[in-house]
Amino acid sequence: xxxxxxxxxxxxxxxxxxxxxxxxxxxxxxxxxxxxxxxxxxxxxxxxxxxxxxxxxxxxxxxxxxxxxxxxxxxxxxxxxxxxxxxxxxxxxxxxxxxxxxxxxxxxxxxxxxxxxxxxxxxxxxxxxxxxxxxxxxxxxxxxxxxxxxxxxxxxxxxxxxxxxxxxxxxxxxxxxxxxxxxxxxxxxxxxxxxxxxxxxxxxxxxxxxxxxxxxxxxxxxxxxxxxxxxxxxxxxxxxxxxxxxxxxxxxxxxxxxxxxxxxxxxxxxxxxxxxxxxxxxxxxxxxxxxxxxxxxxxxxxxxxxxxxxxxxxxxxxxxxxxx
Amino acid sequence: xxxxxxxxxxxxxxxxxxxxxxxxxxxxxxxxxxxxxxxxxxxxxxxxxxxxxxxxxxxxxxxxxxxxxxxxxxxxxxxxxxxxxxxxxxxxxxxxxxxxxxxxxxxxxxxxxxxxxxxxxxxxxxxxxxxxxxxxxxxxxxxxxxxxxxxxxxxxxxxxxxxxxxxxxxxxxxxxxxxxxxxxxxxxxxxxxxxxxxxxxxxxxxxxxxxxxxxxxxxxxxxxxxxxxxxxxxxxxxxxxxxxxxxxxxxxxxxxxxxxxxxxxxxxxxxxxxxxxxxxxxxxxxxxxxxxxxxxxxxxxxxxxxxxxxxxxxxxxxxxxxxxxxxxxxxxxxxxxxx
Numbered sequence: 001x002x003x004x005x006x007x008x009x010x011x012x013x014x015x016x017x018x019x020x021x022x023x024x025x026x027x028x029x030x031x032x033x034x035x036x037x038x039x040x041x042x043x044x045x046x047x048x049x050x051x052x053x054x055x056x057x058x059x060x061x062x063x064x065x066x067x068x069x070x071x072x073x074x075x076x077x078x079x080x081x082x083x084x085x086x087x088x089x090x091x092x093x094x095x096x097x098x099x100x101x102x103x104x105x106x107x108x109x110x111x112x113x114x115x116x117x118x119x120x121x122x123x124x125x126x127x128x129x130x131x132x133x134x135x136x137x138x139x140x141x142x143x144x145x146x147x148x149x150x151x152x153x154x155x156x157x158x159x160x161x162x163x164x165x166x167x168x169x170x171x172x173x174x175x176x177x178x179x180x181x182x183x184x185x186x187x188x189x190x191x192x193x194x195x196x197x198x199x200x201x202x203x204x205x206x207x208x209x210x211x212x213x214x215x216x217x218x219x220x221x222x223x224x225x226x227x228x229x230x231x232x233x234x235x236x237x238x239x240x241x242x243x244x245x246x247x248x249x250x251x252x253x254x255x256x257x258x259x260x261x262x263x264x265x266x267x268x269x270x271x272x273x274x275x276x277x278x279x280x281x282x283x284x285x286x287x288x289x290x291x292x293x294x295x296x297x298x299x300x301x302x303x304x305x306x307x308x309x310x311x312x313x314x315x316x317x318x319x320x321x322x323x324x
Numbered sequence: 325x326x327x328x329x330x331x332x333x334x335x336x337x338x339x340x341x342x343x344x345x346x347x348x349x350x351x352x353x354x355x356x357x358x359x360x361x362x363x364x365x366x367x368x369x370x371x372x373x374x375x376x377x378x379x380x381x382x383x384x385x386x387x388x389x390x391x392x393x394x395x396x397x398x399x400x401x402x403x404x405x406x407x408x409x410x411x412x413x414x415x416x417x418x419x420x421x422x423x424x425x426x427x428x429x430x431x432x433x434x435x436x437x438x439x440x441x442x443x444x445x446x447x448x449x450x451x452x453x454x455x456x457x458x459x460x461x462x463x464x465x466x467x468x469x470x471x472x473x474x475x476x477x478x479x480x481x482x483x484x485x486x487x488x489x490x491x492x493x494x495x496x497x498x499x500x501x502x503x504x505x506x507x508x509x510x511x512x513x514x515x516x517x518x519x520x521x522x523x524x525x526x527x528x529x530x531x532x533x534x535x536x537x538x539x540x541x542x543x544x545x546x547x548x549x550x551x552x553x554x555x556x557x558x559x560x561x562x563x564x565x566x567x568x569x570x571x572x573x574x575x576x577x578x579x580x581x582x583x584x585x586x587x588x589x590x591x592x593x594x595x596x597x598x599x600x601x602x603x604x605x606x607x608x609x610x611x612x613x614x615x616x617x618x619x620x621x622x623x624x625x626x627x628x629x630x631x632x633x634x635x636x637x638x639x640x641x642x643x644x645x646x647x648x649x650x651x652x653x654x655x656x657x658x659x660x661x662x663x
């Protein structure tokens with residue numbers, strides 16, 4: 001189980017730190033999928049990189065992130081190197097950039113298998129080769145024997161993403177962070193990869209954090225959803241509750257901004273204005289300048305993420321009515 | 325709405341009254357040979373495509389990456405000259421135009437690319453960016469050009485505070501507004517938009533799409549809208565062509581295409597689009613595999629290796645784009661035929 005408490009991330013030298021993620025709190029049970037949705041600059045990727053401790057020295061990270069009782073954020077680098085891949089793994093938007101362009105898929109899978117000294121699988125030779133083929137088969141890679149000899153540039157985006165997921169599986173992590181894993185893929189391939197993630201959750205009880213800007217992808221794949229805006233979670237709840245009864249004006253605005261494939265509509269209701277820069281966040285609620293429901297309190301203090309029934313939490317002083 | 329069987333409107337493609345008529349357009353690309361003694365290989369990016377756009381119409385071309393939708397646009401504009409086929413704009417045959425004639429023609433046919441920042445000159449201020457096309461085409465006096473540019477910037481929602489800014493000082497949505505202003509200031513008869521909102525955030529996409537819809541009403545724009553985003557296409561377009569591996573597989577009025585898709589690829593594509601309702605897509609048609617390489621096309625129908633309902637005929641002959649009225653489909657099985 002993952003328990004993240006008061007996670008904050010800021011960048012820059014002491015005294016001029018720019019807050020990028022502020023007070024992120026959530027819990028995720030084993031085998032559940034949490035979706036984090038938000039636009040560029042909302043802090044969703046930075047949150048994930050903070051959990052992986054991949055942010056580098058310019059970042060200051062506060063709070064705790066306990067995975068099965070162990071605070072990842074307190075681990076030193078050697079311990080974190082061991083934890084990455086084995087306890088917590090990440091896949092990215094551009095699989096080709098995450099793979100080594102001058103090594104074959106088989107070599108890279110062998111490397112991942114060789115790093116795993118816990119499951120009794122031979123780390124080289126025929127045994128490792130069989131394991132690599134098995135992993136590729138598990139992720140639905142077509143023609144796995146042939147793929148071992150091929151290089152990332154010879155594979156399609158969808159196949160590269162499958163290869164990355166296979167490498168991740170080689171070390172059977174407890175928590176998988178998938179950062180926009182299907183954004184660079186075509187929709188028919190996206191459907192295949194999302195099905196694969198659901199399948200991994202089913203077979204291996206893997207816990208997954210899925211980052212996406214696409215509300216449709218989140219709704220179809222996730223059990224729980226967190227909506228982020230300017231570094232804060234503004235709304236959180238079960239997927240069924242949140243999509244049926246969105247309360248935060250930003251969530252409502254996002255849902256109204258996208259035409260839907262299953263509906264014929266004549267007008268869109270875009271959110272006016274743009275996401276503010278982290279260097280010039282407005283006082284109070286960061287969404288207030290774009291919000292049609294803002295009241296005077298919104299400009300004074302950021303609203304707390306309050307419980308509004310059945311695990312549904314909303315950070316808003318004047319939330320939308322809960323539609324039936 | 326289409327009335328099948330009854331509303332036949334003459335031979336296809338029906339280009340009477342069309343502003344732009346594309347007929348049997350072909351564009352192949354030669355790729356490097358495989359090895360020193362290998363044969364030169366050909367990518368059939370656009371393989372015998374016909375469609376037409378009426379004045380004031382928004383036609384969408386959808387399809388996945390590599391299906392040739394951008395190549396169609398570039399062939400129309402002679403950026404990649406077509407190998408064969410005809411592109412007629414009013415009475416002018418575009419494929420036979422000389423380069424100087426093309427320069428004048430581009431005033432009437434404007435192109436909007438996906439990445440707005442790359443479409444703008446980083447060293448020129450916004451107002452001057454919009455004046456530049458008028459200067460190039462020698463339209464109006466200096467004073468008139470400036471007035472016109474200011475008016476068009478106003479129409480796309482950019483005020484005086486933006487005039488003196490440089491492109492990098494604007495947000496992505498504002499940059500795309502400038503690109504649209506640059507295209508519109510020439511009063512083109514058609515604008516070709518190639519994935520104009522794909523690089524933008526969701527809330528900004530909605531602003532630009534709404535702007536396109538407003539401009540369309542205001543200026544009576546004719547738009548060829550190329551996109552992989554079917555939800556936006558459904559919202560914005562009057563008619564939609566679905567492309568797969570260089571061919572149009574289905575072309576219909578928007579409502580007919582989304583409510584009664586006929587081609588199995590169109591059905592799968594629509595079914596693959598996620599919607600923000602948990603559990604609503606349990607009946608998804610999941611396509612196996614990936615599109616084959618456009619270098620080695622399968623025999624028969626290009627979609628047959630991934631098609632769930634293919635019959636032996638589909639592996640033998642390539643279906644033609646047929647249908648009654650405005651709804652045409654390239655599928656042996658869509659017209660009640662069996663093998």
